[in-house]
Amino acid sequence: MTRIATQILNKGSTNAQVSPREEIVLLALYNKELYGLQIPQAMEEASGGNTKMGIGTLYPVLHSLEKKGLVESRWGDEGREERGGARRRYYKLTGSGVATLEAVQSFRSNLLTWKPS
Amino acid sequence: MRLSKPSSLSALTYLLGSPVSGTAGTEIEDNDWEITIKEIQLKTQHLEDITSLKSEEVIKVVEELIVQKVVNDLEDSVENLEKLSKLKKRLRKYKKSDPAETWASRWIACPTAYLFPSERREEWLGDLYEVNWEMLHKDYPRWVVNLNNVWKTVILVISALKIRLSDFFSLGKVKSE
Numbered sequence: 283m284t285r286i287a288t289q290i291l292n293k294g295s296t297n298a299q300v301s302p303r304e305e306i307v308l309l310a311l312y313n314k315e316l317y318g319l320q321i322p323q324a325m326e327e328a329s330g331g332n333t334k335m336g337i338g339t340l341y342p343v344l345h346s347l348e349k350k351g352l353v354e355s356r357w358g359d360e361g362r363e364e365r366g367g368a369r370r371r372y373y374k375l376t377g378s379g380v381a382t383l384e385a386v387q388s389f390r391s392n393l394l395t396w397k398p399s
Numbered sequence: 400m401r402l403s404k405p406s407s408l409s410a411l412t413y414l415l416g417s418p419v420s421g422t423a424g425t426e427i428e429d430n431d432w433e434i435t436i437k438e439i440q441l442k443t444q445h446l447e448d449i450t451s452l453k454s455e456e457v458i459k460v461v462e463e464l465i466v467q468k469v470v471n472d473l474e475d476s477v478e479n480l481e482k483l484s485k486l487k488k489r490l491r492k493y494k495k496s497d498p499a500e501t502w503a504s505r506w507i508a509c510p511t512a513y514l515f516p517s518e519r520r521e522e523w524l525g526d527l528y529e530v531n532w533e534m535l536h537k538d539y540p541r542w543v544v545n546l547n548n549v550w551k552t553v554i555l556v557i558s559a560l561k562i563r564l565s566d567f568f569s570l571g572k573v574k575s576e
Binding site for chain 2: 338341342363365
């Protein structure tokens with residue numbers, strides 16, 4: 283997707299620009315709080331195995347979304363044995379994240395129903 | 400010689416001091432009687448000992464028995480506790496060998512984690528360990544898990560570089576603005 287297209291996609295209530303990958307992550311986090319490994323799992327299961335995202339792509343995307351203020355994160359309560367005692371980091375959408383995602387979705391639905399006058 | 404088992408009634412009457420003579424079904428010679436009586440006396444000797452004791456002595460014996468039983472129970476419970484502590488030690492040893500840790504995660508991922516952003520280190524390493532744990536529980540061969548671990552570590556290093564570069568350029572943008 284080109285830069286112009288992403289700018290058009292974001293023609294809504296927020297000025298934040300999101301890439302297609304960022305948009306998918308936003309969609310995965312809509313109305314729920316997930317930790318890192320659950321996001322690729324959600325994508326894979328929702329697409330029937332067609333869409334996959336490795337951790338090498340996921341972490342920079344999450345970092346970028348956090349910097350844009352579209353996603354916020356918090357540490358899980360306790361370290362787990364299966365994680366070598368490390369805590370999980372949970373991500374969820376911020377208010378502007380939800381607004382951005384809804385703007386993108388409304389643009390897409392408008393585009394689907396648009397007809398030349 | 401004709402032998403027949405003495406009836407319990409005849410043996411009892413003999414013990415009470417009235418020898419039986421001519422009772423039906425008890426045609427036994429004197430020697431046989433003596434053997435039988437000796438056997439019964441041997442079997443009931445402990446009863447005679449008890450009946451010869453006075454009530455105070457009986458109480459003492461019972462108390463001693465109770466004390467002995469308590470001591471035996473305590474010894475048993477000490478033995479059980481020792482077994483339990485041994486089992487706990489074994490369990491601790493088992494816990495020490497982290498199920499998610501592999502050769503690669505210990506000697507490659509952990510030292511390389513210092514290249515990761517400090518605020519992400521715990522999360523990334525934790526996720527790596529969780530992937531290991533899942534693979535090990537799905538019975539993947541250990542060498543596959545190690546290989547996957549090395550590959551993921553390389554990817555994470557590249558991710559760290561991407562993040563640093565994006566931070567650097569965004570900082571440059573802010574400064575230029």
